[in-house]
Amino acid sequence: MDSIQDAGRYGRQYLGVNPSGAMDKYAMQVANVLAGNDRNDAVIELHFPASVFLFTSPLMIALAGADFSASINGEPVPSNHCIVVNRNDVLQFHRPLNGARAYLAVRGGIRADEWLQSKSTNLKAAAGGYQGRCLQKDDEIFTGCLQEELSFLNKEEFRVLPWAADSKAISDSSQLLVLPGPEWDIMTEEAKHTFTTTPFITTRQSDRMGYRLLNQPLQSKERQEMISSPVCFGTIQLLPDGKLIVLVADHQTTGGYPRIAQVITAHHSRLAQLMAGDGAWFTLTDHATAEELLVKQEKHLQQLQNACTFRLEEYLHAANHKL
Amino acid sequence: MIDSAFPYRIIPIGDSSLLVDYGNVIDEAVNAEVLRRFRQLQQHPLKGMREVVPAYSSLSIYYDVFQLCKMVPEKTTVFDWIKNELQHRLQQPALQTEESHKLVRIPVCYDESVAPELPAICASINISREELVALHTGRQYRVYMLGFLPGFAYLGQTDERIALPRKSQPHLIKAGSIGIAGRQTGIYPLTSPGGWQVIGRTPQAILQKTDDHNLTLLQAGDIVEFYPITSDEFESH
Numbered sequence: 001m002d003s004i005q006d007a008g009r010y011g012r013q014y015l016g017v018n019p020s021g022a023m024d025k026y027a028m029q030v031a032n033v034l035a036g037n038d039r040n041d042a043v044i045e046l047h048f049p050a051s052v053f054l055f056t057s058p059l060m061i062a063l064a065g066a067d068f069s070a071s072i073n074g075e076p077v078p079s080n081h082c083i084v085v086n087r088n089d090v091l092q093f094h095r096p097l098n099g100a101r102a103y104l105a106v107r108g109g110i111r112a113d114e115w116l117q118s119k120s121t122n123l124k125a126a127a128g129g130y131q132g133r134c135l136q137k138d139d140e141i142f143t144g145c146l147q148e149e150l151s152f153l154n155k156e157e158f159r160v161l162p163w164a165a166d167s168k169a170i171s172d173s174s175q176l177l178v179l180p181g182p183e184w185d186i187m188t189e190e191a192k193h194t195f196t197t198t199p200f201i202t203t204r205q206s207d208r209m210g211y212r213l214l215n216q217p218l219q220s221k222e223r224q225e226m227i228s229s230p231v232c233f234g235t236i237q238l239l240p241d242g243k244l245i246v247l248v249a250d251h252q253t254t255g256g257y258p259r260i261a262q263v264i265t266a267h268h269s270r271l272a273q274l275m276a277g278d279g280a281w282f283t284l285t286d287h288a289t290a291e292e293l294l295v296k297q298e299k300h301l302q303q304l305q306n307a308c309t310f311r312l313e314e315y316l317h318a319a320n321h322k323l
Numbered sequence: 324m325i326d327s328a329f330p331y332r333i334i335p336i337g338d339s340s341l342l343v344d345y346g347n348v349i350d351e352a353v354n355a356e357v358l359r360r361f362r363q364l365q366q367h368p369l370k371g372m373r374e375v376v377p378a379y380s381s382l383s384i385y386y387d388v389f390q391l392c393k394m395v396p397e398k399t400t401v402f403d404w405i406k407n408e409l410q411h412r413l414q415q416p417a418l419q420t421e422e423s424h425k426l427v428r429i430p431v432c433y434d435e436s437v438a439p440e441l442p443a444i445c446a447s448i449n450i451s452r453e454e455l456v457a458l459h460t461g462r463q464y465r466v467y468m469l470g471f472l473p474g475f476a477y478l479g480q481t482d483e484r485i486a487l488p489r490k491s492q493p494h495l496i497k498a499g500s501i502g503i504a505g506r507q508t509g510i511y512p513l514t515s516p517g518g519w520q521v522i523g524r525t526p527q528a529i530l531q532k533t534d535d536h537n538l539t540l541l542q543a544g545d546i547v548e549f550y551p552i553t554s555d556e557f558e559s560h
Contacts, residue, residue: 010385013376014361015539016469116535124513125473127532182334182342227347228470228477230376230383232340254378254470262337265388287400290338291388298389 001047004110004129004141005249007040009118013253019233020120020128023101023208023249024272026297027065030165031105033305034062034082036312041109042119044135048096051135053104055089058150059143060107064165066099066273072158080165082107082312084150085158099273108144123250152319163311165304174199174280176267179290181236183226183258191218195260199281200244202274208250211274217242220258231255234263234271236282248272266293329356331413333406336383341406343382343413349479353380354467358544359417366418369408370394371401377543378468379477384409425545429510429525431460431501432557437524438500444520450484455522456551458482459501464508466545474512474530474539478547481506489518499524501549512539526552526560 005028008021022028022045029039044051048068063070063079070077072089079102085091093102112119112129121129130139187195200215218238231237235247237257246263247255248271263271264285274280329352331345343360345353361377364384368375371391376383388401395404433456435441445452464478471477487503493516496502500511502519511517512529529540541547552560 010374012473012538013374014469014543015473016471016475017473017538115532116538122473124515125530125532179335179337182336182344227349227379228468229344229378229381230336230340230342232336232383232385234337252471253376254468259336262335264337265339287335287338287402291392291401294338294388295392 002051002135003045003121003123003133004042004112004135005045005120006042006118007120008249009116009120009122009128012116013230016253017116017125018122018251018253019249020118020122021249022103022120022272024065024103024269026269026301027101027272028103028105029301030080030167030304031062031064031103032109033301033308034064034080034165035060035105035107036082036309037105037107037109039301039305041105042112042129043106043110044104044141046093046102046104047100048093048102050093050102052093053091055085055087055091057087057145057147058153059085059145060150061085061091062105064103064105064167066102067097068093068102069095069097070102077158077160078164080167081163082161082308083158084153084161086153086156089158096275100275101272106143106145108146111142111144149316149320152322161311161315163308165308173270174274174278176270176280176282177264177285177290177293178236178261178282179264179285179287181259181261182229183238184260186220186222186238186258187260188219188221191220194218196282196284199279202276202278202280204276206274206276208248210245210247210251211271213244213246215244218244218260226256226258228254228256229259231259232262234265234268235259236261236263246271264290264293266290266297329353333409335402338402339388340383340385341402341409343384343409345380348380349467350380351465354465355544356417357382360413361543363418364412369405369412371405378470425542426463426548427541427545428548428550429527430552430556430560431523431525431549432552432554433459433523434554434557436554437497437557438521440520441522444487444522448485448487455485458485459503459508459522460549460551464547464549466541466543466547468543469539469541471517472511472513472515474541476509476529476539476541476543476545476547478508479506481508485522487520490520493518496521497524499526499529501525524557526557 005022008019115128126132200213205212364375373385466476496517498514500521501523504519
């Protein structure tokens, strides 16, 4: 289930085209920044068991998001670093240590099919990414990596560059902050209390469209037939049986279930990294807090980008002048 | 509080989008107002607005908190600020932009070969196939909104006599299938799981993936008429 994704396909939801894009956009951007890319360049989103990659030319890569204990030629390599790899190096993933989705960025970006200004894979429409589908054995992926800047590499082994991105911001907590949704008041007072005080478990019926949760059933005051209205990433819908669904990257543009709450944008990354069987809980917050956390996350990414760009340029300059 | 022919409320959907809600109704006049406001906002976007999406009786607006936080005064949330901007905008009369009202005639094969459950459906509502076809093709439908799948148009409303309940379990529905759910009817642009009852299929392409400017055959506000074709005509289309 590995696929090519970028920041998503926006602007055509009015035609029913869902945004797709990386599940964990924060980790996707960290991977890109480490590889010296534009933050929204296309990356490969990996689920465990993940693909094995054979590099057919020298490249600079970076891994971020979930830790699947990666190795190159059998030697463990860390996430959140830029790595210079050689021709014939093999990247593999051995065990899912934490998180559900890892991101592989390559300097210069992944070359992929573009559909409606995005390279994200839309499986339903079979468009974007790698021929509109998930990656398969023997697929050949091209990148925008410039070989000249890696001419210093010669026959050397791969190298892990010494600086790292701070990954703490990603998923160190199972608390998801939420804001009340348009149909929040459809729940009884007791259901509201249950919703915010009891944990839930992510079930196996969870994918890039949505997560079905195992939660204490929630009562609604009235059974109101809802007509289709807009939904987005992080929308928590209440099903008729009192169970919950949280919508994620491949969600439809509109839905017909009550939208009782919405996971704040700054916690989409945590949401994206939940695996089947993981427990978590929802806590209500307010707009000021949600916006502050989102702005903080964005500023952190900008600082990281500045720092990484500087370190990478310095490194490449020094490496190429030693020759 | 709002002095308008179309009362609405503005409510947040999380921290990066908001909803203009005109009530939970399927109504042509309300939908026309939603589409006027949609076009108005598309032509003159609010600052920081990323996207606007119309539905039956609501609009959602996606915005960029980081871009807007710099122009919002302290102690004000971006949500309050953009809500205020939007309220100003909605107080102005909606632009009387030319609503497209394009009339689109769509051929449909109402045959067991493409809609295997048709006999069972007819039996369930105690109607002949001919009557069902006459009722389904006998009126014009409004495209209220697009959603669910790229190019999927929600059309309303069908004659009450052919209103059908949704299936309790989604089943795999082939591209081009014409479905009914309640008094809505629609066309599946792509093969997909779905809960609507299938009464026929069109050979007409609903989604043109390679044509960015004419991506979907239908747009919200269009008028649709179905006309029957035989299975031979379906095959040779």
